[in-house]
Amino acid sequence: MRVNFVLSEVATGLRRNLTMTVAMILTTAISLGLMGTGLLIAGMISDMKEIYYDKVQVSIFLAEDVTEEQRAGIESRLESSPEVKSYIYESKDEAFERFQQQFSQQPELVENTPPDALPESFRVELVNPERYEVIKAEFPAGADGVDQVRDEGDFLDRLFSLLNGARNATIAVAVVQALAALLLISNTIQLAAFNRRNETNIMRLVGASRWYTQLPFILEAAVAGLIGALLAVGGLVLTKVLFVDRTLAGPIKAGIIPPVDWSAIALIAPVIAAAGVGLAGIAAYVTLRLYVRL
Amino acid sequence: MIELQHVTKLYPASSRPALDDVSTEIDKGEFVFLIGSSGSGKSTFLRLLLKEDTPTSGTISVNGKTLNTMSKWQVPKLRRTMGCVFQDFRLLRDRTVAQNVAFALEVINKPARTIKRVVPEVLEMVGLEGKAQRLPGELSGGEQQRVAIARAFVNRPLVLLADEPTGNLDPETSEGIMLLLERINRTGTTVIMATHDYHIVDSMRRRVIELNGGVLTRDQSRGVYGVGR
Ligand SMILES: Nc1ncnc2c1ncn2[C@@H]1O[C@H](COP(=O)(O)OP(=O)(O)OP(=O)(O)O)[C@@H](O)[C@H]1O
Ligand SMILES: [Mg+2]
Numbered sequence: 001m002r003v004n005f006v007l008s009e010v011a012t013g014l015r016r017n018l019t020m021t022v023a024m025i026l027t028t029a030i031s032l033g034l035m036g037t038g039l040l041i042a043g044m045i046s047d048m049k050e051i052y053y054d055k056v057q058v059s060i061f062l063a064e065d066v067t068e069e070q071r072a073g074i075e076s077r078l079e080s081s082p083e084v085k086s087y088i089y090e091s092k093d094e095a096f097e098r099f100q101q102q103f104s105q106q107p108e109l110v111e112n113t114p115p116d117a118l119p120e121s122f123r124v125e126l127v128n129p130e131r132y133e134v135i136k137a138e139f140p141a142g143a144d145g146v147d148q149v150r151d152e153g154d155f156l157d158r159l160f161s162l163l164n165g166a167r168n169a170t171i172a173v174a175v176v177q178a179l180a181a182l183l184l185i186s187n188t189i190q191l192a193a194f195n196r197r198n199e200t201n202i203m204r205l206v207g208a209s210r211w212y213t214q215l216p217f218i219l220e221a222a223v224a225g226l227i228g229a230l231l232a233v234g235g236l237v238l239t240k241v242l243f244v245d246r247t248l249a250g251p252i253k254a255g256i257i258p259p260v261d262w263s264a265i266a267l268i269a270p271v272i273a274a275a276g277v278g279l280a281g282i283a284a285y286v287t288l289r290l291y292v293r294l
Numbered sequence: 295m296i297e298l299q300h301v302t303k304l305y306p307a308s309s310r311p312a313l314d315d316v317s318t319e320i321d322k323g324e325f326v327f328l329i330g331s332s333g334s335g336k337s338t339f340l341r342l343l344l345k346e347d348t349p350t351s352g353t354i355s356v357n358g359k360t361l362n363t364m365s366k367w368q369v370p371k372l373r374r375t376m377g378c379v380f381q382d383f384r385l386l387r388d389r390t391v392a393q394n395v396a397f398a399l400e401v402i403n404k405p406a407r408t409i410k411r412v413v414p415e416v417l418e419m420v421g422l423e424g425k426a427q428r429l430p431g432e433l434s435g436g437e438q439q440r441v442a443i444a445r446a447f448v449n450r451p452l453v454l455l456a457d458e459p460t461g462n463l464d465p466e467t468s469e470g471i472m473l474l475l476e477r478i479n480r481t482g483t484t485v486i487m488a489t490h491d492y493h494i495v496d497s498m499r500r501r502v503i504e505l506n507g508g509v510l511t512r513d514q515s516r517g518v519y520g521v522g523r
Contacts, residue, residue, distance in 0.1 A: 005400050005401075198384070198386055198387075199386060199397075201384070202384060202386070202397065202398070202401075202445075203401045204373075205344070205373060205378055206373065206374070206377075206398040206401060206402060206445075206449070207369075207370040207371065207372070207373030207374035207375075207376075207402055208370060208401035208402055209367075209370045209402075210366070210367065210370070212401055212402075212403070213401075
């Protein structure tokens with residue numbers, strides 16, 4: 001294969017259709033950027049699940065007027081229950097401390113909350129998180145010093161269904177955008193083939209192989225796909241540096257939201273690049289097979 | 295080396311066949327004129343030999359290979375044994391004479407060394423040795439056709455197909471082109487030339503195949519263009 005020949009054909013092709021090439025690169029970049037964002041959110045969701053679900057599944061809040069024996073009774077029942085994997089006790093002071101930390105960004109809220117407003121509680125990890133109802137039945141609300149039993153998982157489920165929705169929406173938009181990118185690639189390749197019909201006609205007549213004739217067009221699309229992918233990765237890096245690391249710095253520090261690691265982006269970048277190059281190349285190949293006589 | 299048996303070509307959008315039950319044989323090294331009025335099927339005949347199109351019925355074989363059963367990926371190999379030249383030259387306007395000729399070799403993967411050697415050779419043969427760096431737009435019609443012939447011949451094809459190669463040229467220039475085609479024929483290359491130019495046909499006295507509405511009506515060695523001319 002005469003590499004120089006093919007590469008110069010590719011460069012000429014990209015230059016000749018500059019506007020179409022730019023459009024093709026930009027739509028590809030947006031599509032891949034959204035795809036990358038979707039993947040990052042997916043990674044974040046699984047990180048968050050680890051952070052939250054692992055810590056606490058059920059909170060048993062104690063009543064204001066709980067007695068010493070009642071508290072000891074609850075503890076011993078937790079100790080002996082086969083449903084309970086582990087538990088920790090959180091006093092009023094500890095609860096307030098954690099509250100202060102979590103809402104350090106909102107000092108007014110902290111100032112207006114008296115230190116003893118938060119109830120003491122047992123935070124319980126279950127052997128099987130699904131068996132929350134059993135614990136709830138074991139510690140009926142309003143009796144034996146128990147104020148209420150709350151399934152933290154329930155709240156988390158709602159939170160995560162929201163995040164999953166965000167991820168799905170991002171990926172859906174990425175797919176639609178990818179469709180637009182594919183159509184644009186197909187169109188660009190048809191135009192490129194038309195622009196170079198003199199060359200390709202001669203190639204056909206002198207017996208150039210089909211592969212040799214098609215390769216410059218396929219590479220042209222693949223190069224555009226690669227540039228699109230690079231732009232998309234650049235976009236993700238900028239989003240991390242300018243948005244995630246700055247605007248979300250507070251909640252990330254407080255451990256509410258996991259940080260977006262460089263390693264996550266480094267892991268996603270080759271996926272995006274492969275998707276960009278692969279999809280563009282395949283779109284070009286299919287277009288040539290279907291619409292262009294070479 | 296070229297054989298047509300009962301070849302009929304019916305284009306989808308027409309009721310009258312472009313070629314109608316044509317059978318003939320052309321040997322290696324022959325020089326054949328393909329004549330007939332406009333629309334008689336000459337270009338169709340040549341297109342079928344190149345497998346640019348397939349016959350509706352009948353069989354065609356070139357160099358012992360039957361085109362009808364040839365698969366798509368074998369077609370390039372067939373075309374490397376055939377050169378073709380057209381009335382409108384079909385040169386690449388943004389490449390020099392030398393680049394136009396080299397193009398035909400580059401795209402079939404010939405080594406750069408070979409290309410560097412044979413391109414000047416063939417340009418000298420067609421009489422364009424001083425004009426290798428010109429663009430086609432800077433050449434006369436006759437010179438452009440010489441470039442096209444150089445490109446068709448540079449890979450030493452067994453057959454040269456020429457579809458009205460002198461159609462756009464004046465009689466004197468045409469004569470030069472015919473001398474060149476004769477010279478190529480003398481190297482052993484079979485030449486099949488479709489033409490309307492009766493001066494040329496009459497003066498060369500070569501084999502003449504005449505088509506009339508797609509039907510082969512005359513096949514004459516050392517023939518002339520036609521009676522009553
Ligand atoms: N691609 C095509 N589709 C449909 N009909 C065609 C096609 N090519 C040629 N024809 C028809 O087939 C017949 C033969 O055409 P062809 O081009 O072979 O004639 P020709 O002898 O080369 O004519 P000319 O001397 O004008 O070049 C004509 O009636 C033409 O209209
Ligand atoms: Mg014709």
